[in-house]
Amino acid sequence: MTPLDPQAFEVLLANCADEPIRFPGAIQPHGLLVTLTEPDLRIQQISTNVHALFGLSAESLLGQPLSALTGEEAAVAVQQASEYPTLTEAPPLALTLHGGDYEGLLHREQGVLVLELESKPDASALESTMSKVRNLSRMLQRLQAATTLPALYEICVREIQALTGYDRVLIYRFEEEGHGQVIAEASSPSMELFSGMFFPASDIPEQARELYRTHWLRIIPNADYQPVALLPLLRPDTGAALDLSGAALRSVSPIHCQYMKNMGVLSSMSISLMDGDRLWGLISCGHRQPLHVSHELRMACQTIGQVLSLQISALQTLEISRQREAKMDALVVLNNAMVNGPDAVFDGLVQTPETLMQLTGASGVAILEDKALHCYGLCPSPLAIRALHQWFRDSGKSVFSSHNLSGVYAPAGEYKDVASGLLAMTLPKPVDNAVMWFRSEVKESIQWSGDPSKPLNLEPSASGLRLSPRTSFEIWKVEMEGISTPWSHGDLFAANDLRRSALENDLSRQVLREQAAVRARDELVAVVSHDLRNPMTIISMLCGMMQKAFSSDGPHTSRRITSAIDTMQQASNRMSVLLDDLLDTSKIEAGRYTITPQSLDVSQIFEEAFSLLTPLALDKAVELTFHAEPDLKIHADPERLFQVLSNLIGNAIKFTPAQGKIGVVAMSNGADIVFSVRDSGKGIAPEQLPHIFDRYWTAKEGNALGTGLGLYISQGIIKAHGGLLLAESTLGEGSEFRFTVPKMA
Template sequence: MKPEDQEAFEQLLANCADEPIRFPGAIQPHGVLLMLSEPDFLIRQVSANAQELIGQPAQGLLGQPLDVLFGQEQAASLLEAFRSDAERDNVPLDIVVNQQRFDALIHRHQGALIVELEQHLADFRPEGVSGEANLGRMLQRLQSAKSLQALYEISVREIQAMTGYDRVLIYRFEVGGHGQVIAEASAPSMELYKGLFFPASDIPEQARELYRTNWLRIIPNADYTPVPLVPELRPDTQAPLDLSFSTLRSVSPIHRQYMKNMGVLSSMSISLMKGEQLWGLISCGNRQPLHVPHEMRMACQTIGQILSLQISAMEAIELAGQRDAKLEGLQALATVMAQSSENVFEGLSLAPQCLMNLTGANGVAIIEDNKLYRHGQCPEPEQIRELHKWIMETGQPVFSHHNLSGVFEPAKAYRDVASGVLAIHLPKPVENGVLWFRPEVKQTINWSGDPQKPLDLEQSETGLRLRPRTSFEIWKVEMDGISTQWSHGDLFAANDLRRSALETDLARQVRKERQAVQARDELVAVVSHDLRNPMTVISMLCGMMQNSFSSDGSHSSKRISSAIDTMQQAASRMNSLLEDLLDTSRIDAGRYTIHPKPMDVTQIFEDACSLLTPLASAKAIDISFHAEPNLKINADPERLFQVLSNLIGNAIKFTPQRGSVGISAMSVGDEIVFSVRDTGEGIAPEQLPHVFDRYWTTKEGNPNGTGLGLYISQGIVQAHGGKLQAESQPGKGSEFRFTVPKID
């Protein structure tokens, strides 16, 4: 092909892909189309063959009401159908116009009412067999099918017997868009297509979309001249009329020529759906023109719908069987993953044959960081690492392909062992994953004609134009770099193994974290116990030494006495810190326990007052305690006193000279609310959310606090079933409130 012809060919291909098949502006000649406006129900467009079929000129019908054409009684029937919200698959109305019977089909689309008058065909009985009897027999035969292939074969034979088409076949769409004929019933003189593949370009994407939204399409005679609409555009929108759901819609001239090249002049296609997806087609063809009546077409459509449901149901049963066959292997692998002391991949490496059997692979590779395990037929280690990195970049947690070299160029070097790959990986910070490999399987695919040349060019009066392929002879293509495809069961097994690995990995992490917490708790307990005894000894020795040195003695004696005081304070602080660490450890582990008993709030306040008032007096702070009378709580006395002393001690510490601290308790519903309010410097807003965090202090490097007091206080309050909260205004003071359940 000349360069300029090649450029023209590519441009024509692009134009073909964009061909407005929904807006052809014309219909097939075996009926008449009317477009009406609402709510006046006046005729706004009409096909140009109105004079020929219904005896009325197209121009004369424009702007007219329906009764001008149909008479009042028939017009009333049509209007009633319109008002009942007409659907495109409705039962046709029997209409007589110009002494001829028509099947009137109506539907709404994009604000237009469309009426199609199709010539009525009576006594359509191929070979003398009634359609009704065949439909009943067909449904019984479909229900008796024991396998999918039997279901396909029954369908094509019965539809051929019902309709009389020379050829009826089932065409299934494959992943790449091309299709394969998987069942066929043909007259003896017809060329057989069963088993052949057809290029995706034979049924372009926009045509497939129309098949998806329309159950049926019929072309009684491909050798026709399209009938234009009058006027060409919709008067209300000045746009072409959308005929997506029209039975009479004219089809692409390229498709009509394609039919002629196949040796058929009549066709009917019935969509086969799987959910919302187009699964395939029942394609009917006839050497001579054949107009199947609407009633028979609806019977065929019903068959297509039932067949779609049965295909989906039987495929679901088949897939369930594939899944069940994997369960034993998955359970065995789940066990080895759980028993591994290291990680799930180390466990899988101990059962490579089971791992390969799971997906029917010839080789498997397992990656965990810098470790790589290989078993069976696999690429070289560096090739596996390169492939794994590329798979990770795709972002797919489960990846599969049966033509790896077609999407990953380096795989051509090892396609003899890895033309197919199935891989999984886990979301971990190190490289990890399992890769199954299948070798190349040489295979020959039989195409109907050259798949690389579905269209050609031809010279016409207006220049070059596309011509559909004329050859449908078997074209054998040797396929390289292809493995057997990964089945649904294989993909299910890979996904389920990944899920099981994630669960096992997470469970192992939880166990390790629990063991770490337990080890920390044991360490804290041991350190606390081992330190408490020497600290007690130090305190006792300091007391004994203090009696030997007087602070009123010589200068040397004073220095020693002061040092002993410092040692005693340090020992006391160490003991306090050890208690705090033990409490923190218990709170973190969720094992903090209290020993509640009935208490009088007034008694708690008296104890706190006697202990803490001297601290407040030393700073001339006015401290007050107020509790409503007869307040009773169920609390741990030591722990609750620990909370109060911590909160009051903090209030005194951070309240300046001559400030005030107020402590109160009042009954609110089923709770007692304790409040400690001060007039100190307050807490900055950005710091307030963190006051109950571990190791939080109001000032960096605060030598007088561990930052555990409020954290422990919160834990104690929560153990009592209450809440501890803080409010503060910088420069005005803070208030800490906590609740404890009340008892009557």
């Protein structure tokens, strides 16, 4: 056969993936399916085998009430069952139709009621079935008593084989890579054994897995069947194909039927095994001859599958808990080592390499911290480790694991003998850092059922080539390379927990360093302030004395000296203000800013402010007014409150042009007194307004002597009083600053 080019092969794969297995438009012939409108239960669609089963014309039944098919008594039973809040709560439907006994199965699908009818077993078979079902509770008790997963699997396959009579019952577990492995099997002596074998992922396409995930059970009594079409093929109400996902009679893919025949079975049943919402595996049953398992037995098997799923999840959780518990002693040792590390947290790990390797069962470990790299055991070269770290870091993952490193990072193929497995963790720090555990290559032969590299076949069809199921299930041994022992849940837990401890320790060290830096800064500011105040005071005093000795009305030289003295005086005064501001800022940032509140009369505060600040306003021909509601008393620190008022009024005077107005108002508002300083100045630009309380923010114009700390400190003072300082401004019209202070109780 001419080789198929890759693009054409991908098209075939896509066609296979798009096969409408949920909408086949047909059912298997061992029953009858009918869709019904509600609440009147009129027949919308019906399978065309109604004539073979009941001698009725499918066309004549369309649009008719259900009773035209089943008779009035059976139609009433269906009506009553359909009225249950959920159909799973409805009792089993035992219907007598046209002289035969049938089981009725109900489910809803996108606005229609779907009724499926299957023949009930004869009396002897029914008695055998009921006898087996009566023993179900004993079977479930045996399942629940299992203490290990292998014992659980063994009980399950043997009980389901005894319950159903299938030649082969096996448990198939999905691996992370997509393929599956048979982990338990109960088979008749004539059957080929598959226990322990791996099956390619392509044996169960993704859309089939999704059906298994959402529906617990599927049965094919005879793979050599001819599908029975629905009439009409499309739903009359929507014009779309009927979704048969929830139908027990759903016709399956012909590719799957051929796959069954190639395996030597004609009947199959699959029961999903779930781990939460994840499809964990399947219970797969097969029989050489056609075999129809009754609805009662199927429900018993489904119950076993559901209990097994819960037990698997419970025992897996218990095993994970055991694995985690086994890591705790080593994690405590490593955490103590990190706590006691001299400089960085990883310094402590460098002192305990053996414990670090034992933690995850690694054959080597590398500890990277900036320029330092420490390697223990079997590790790649330092250059290879740094390149691997770069790749791992760029992936954006804080914890990474792989037992086939060269499969995801090709350069690792060069050192797969020492590092086929990688478990790594890193901290969010500006310097390169990581702990990287390595596991050596473990060469082993894996038995596949057929060649895993060629799971799909091509066959000619009327439209050209099409994919067909594989025909060979012979044992195919594959020598695995570049593979290490997989990392367990306990190993991943250990890496994540060690990272958590390292992160907490690293953050704790950062906090201590920052606290020490803040203390050192505060001490420096205090020392500088104290040491500079005396010389600044002396300079100020000397300037005053020199000003008396020289007259600004004297000769030219005398005037120049006087001007220089004025400049020195202004600089000295500004330096004193800056030192005070720096001290206040340091206290605010350290959370140590304290106030001494007392009872204050607002009108008295305004009188003092008026006497001190009005002259500044008059110098600029700015009108300054004060107004307070009568008898306002507040609980505040007088010195600090006056500092805020002086800063706000001083700023208003500075940025208000001549003939402008500034109004200072105090009024009661609930438990607070609201102070307002409003000016008619040039205002603050909208893009600058959100930043005016930031440290070192200053207006760019008209504020050459500003330190940028006044408003920041004012806000800190008001917050220390339990209030809030806010500002509003309109460019070209002026600004208003408001703050609140508690009333005197």
